[in-house]
Amino acid sequence: xxxxxxxxxxxxxRNRQRILDAAQDLFTERGLGVTLNDIAHHADVGVGTVYxxxxxxxxLIDALFYEHIGEIVTLAEEGLAxxxxxxxxxxxxxxxxxxxxxxxxxxxxxHDTPQGSGLVEVARERLLPLLGALVERAxxxxxxxxxxxxxxxxxxxxxxxxxxDRTRDVEPELWRRYLELVLCGLRAxxxxxxxxxxxxxxxxxxxxxxxxxxxxx
Amino acid sequence: xxxxxxxxxxxxxRNRQRILDAAQDLFTERGLGVTLNDIAHHADVGVGTVYxxxxxxxxLIDALFYEHIGEIVTLAEEGLAxxxxxxxxxxxxxxxxxxxxxxxxxxxxxHDTPQGSGLVEVARERLLPLLGALVERAxxxxxxxxxxxxxxxxxxxxxxxxxxDRTRDVEPELWRRYLELVLCGLRAxxxxxxxxxxxxxxxxxxxxxxxxxxxxx
DNA sequence: TCGAAAGTGGATGCGCTGTATCAACTTCTT
DNA sequence: AAGAAGTTGATACAGCGCATCCACTTTCGA
Numbered sequence: 001x002x003x004x005x006x007x008x009x010x011x012x013x014r015n016r017q018r019i020l021d022a023a024q025d026l027f028t029e030r031g032l033g034v035t036l037n038d039i040a041h042h043a044d045v046g047v048g049t050v051y052x053x054x055x056x057x058x059x060l061i062d063a064l065f066y067e068h069i070g071e072i073v074t075l076a077e078e079g080l081a082x083x084x085x086x087x088x089x090x091x092x093x094x095x096x097x098x099x100x101x102x103x104x105x106x107x108x109x110x111h112d113t114p115q116g117s118g119l120v121e122v123a124r125e126r127l128l129p130l131l132g133a134l135v136e137r138a139x140x141x142x143x144x145x146x147x148x149x150x151x152x153x154x155x156x157x158x159x160x161x162x163x164x165d166r167t168r169d170v171e172p173e174l175w176r177r178y179l180e181l182v183l184c185g186l187r188a189x190x191x192x193x194x195x196x197x198x199x200x201x202x203x204x205x206x207x208x209x210x211x212x213x214x215x216x217x
Numbered sequence: 218x219x220x221x222x223x224x225x226x227x228x229x230x231r232n233r234q235r236i237l238d239a240a241q242d243l244f245t246e247r248g249l250g251v252t253l254n255d256i257a258h259h260a261d262v263g264v265g266t267v268y269x270x271x272x273x274x275x276x277l278i279d280a281l282f283y284e285h286i287g288e289i290v291t292l293a294e295e296g297l298a299x300x301x302x303x304x305x306x307x308x309x310x311x312x313x314x315x316x317x318x319x320x321x322x323x324x325x326x327x328h329d330t331p332q333g334s335g336l337v338e339v340a341r342e343r344l345l346p347l348l349g350a351l352v353e354r355a356x357x358x359x360x361x362x363x364x365x366x367x368x369x370x371x372x373x374x375x376x377x378x379x380x381x382d383r384t385r386d387v388e389p390e391l392w393r394r395y396l397e398l399v400l401c402g403l404r405a406x407x408x409x410x411x412x413x414x415x416x417x418x419x420x421x422x423x424x425x426x427x428x429x430x431x432x433x434x
Numbered sequence: 435t436c437g438a439a440a441g442t443g444g445a446t447g448c449g450c451t452g453t454a455t456c457a458a459c460t461t462c463t464t
Numbered sequence: 465a466a467g468a469a470g471t472t473g474a475t476a477c478a479g480c481g482c483a484t485c486c487a488c489t490t491t492c493g494a
Binding site: 008009011012015037040045046047048053107 | 439440441442444445460
């Protein structure tokens with residue numbers, strides 16, 4: 001169809017890589033809201049150079065996150081490979097959310113993308129059956145409450161995702177406390193005395209969380 | 218201090234009320250993001266009229282939400298008045314969140330106000346001790362897990378608040394399911410067979426939720 | 435080595451959105 | 465009827481992020 005790919009000039013290739021690196025950094029730290037101008041500046045490159053390589057931001061995002069999204073699918077497969085159904089499910093949730101806690105852009109891509117940029121769309125379709133299996137297996141094994149459905153998982157991820165977003169700058173591991181709490185609610189045979197592994201936030205920390213500007217969004 | 222209040226002219230008073238009504242409607246339905254122009258138009262009044270009565274949006278918000286915020290404090294007091302500590306706590310959470318589910322502006326005021334506009338600040342100071350008492354009482358009564366602190370409450374409200382926001386247009390009562398789930402996690406003596414009172418969302422509903430534009434914020 | 439092709443930079447223009455103003459006009463009050 | 469109070473909405477303003485353009489620089493290959 002199209003002409004054969006001509007290799008980029010040496011300097012151009014170098015700059016392309018710089019842009020990708022800078023974008024990776026900024027998306028991870030500040031989310032998808034960063035402007036291409038930000039990225040250009042962070043990459044020590046003119047804005048024009050960025051636009052020459054990537055016609056719009058979406059293309060850049062797609063290029064960067066393709067593999068990241070794959071990771072999540074892999075996580076679900078690993079969870080399914082665990083002989084213990086409950087541990088498999090919990091492991092998936094923990095690792096998946098951890099990924100989102102460490103990468104703001106990924107979290108936004110997963111949760112805040114209106115119609116998915118195709119990329120997310122595809123991932124979701126691959127993920128859904130795995131998720132279903134993960135949940136049903138844990139339920140059939142009697143570990144998960146009987147009235148929990150696979151559809152509950154995305155909602156749970158949203159809840160914890162909110163904690164992740166809001167507490168990220170104050171106490172980045174705090175979300176684990178609330179995941180554990182929710183997991184207690186999900187268990188069929190509620191493990192009584194198991195204490196939460198993450199301490200409650202201090203009054204001061206909550207104060208700072210509440211005063212934090214909301215989003216970005 | 219200031220001169221004696223001269224009553225507004227009859228038409229002015231009527232317009233003031235129209236503005237207040239329109240603002241109430243719009244803030245409730247669409248959140249605090251609505252512009253004063255929107256409000257003016259909705260009130261069938263010129264923009265200038267709005268600015269004459271309310272120097273800026275914040276003043277209008279303060280005027281409107283003063284009582285709403287009081288309601289929440291009242292709720293906490295009512296919860297504390299319940300002889301059953303657990304039921305008191307749960308009741309407070311359910312009603313408080315219900316208020317937020319029905320009033321987008323209120324929810325945003327409570328959760329998304331950077332430094333509170335004074336109004337929220339004050340309410341929080343009145344609320345905090347009540348909340349502390351509510352939680353500690355339930356904990357001492359052995360209904361609540363021992364490792365739950367009053368500080369956990371705001372975070373729980375955030376989690377559910379996120380569900381409220383995201384599912385409002387698809388299934389406005391869905392948040393109750395996830396509140397119940399969290400409550401199961403909070404109980405000291407996990408009530409085993411009590412099924413969730415709200416059904417899981419359908420696959421299609423989750424789909425629509427995920428495709429919904431995120432915020433506003 | 436040198437000229438054409440490829441690549442670069444960043445000031446600049448555009449479009450959008452929300453806030454707030456103002457001067458001509460209308461309505462109320464006494 | 466006079467003048468104070470109130471109304472109106474077009475319009476100025478400010479901030480933003482996206483994207484372009486073109487004079488200039490670098491690379492490449494004959």
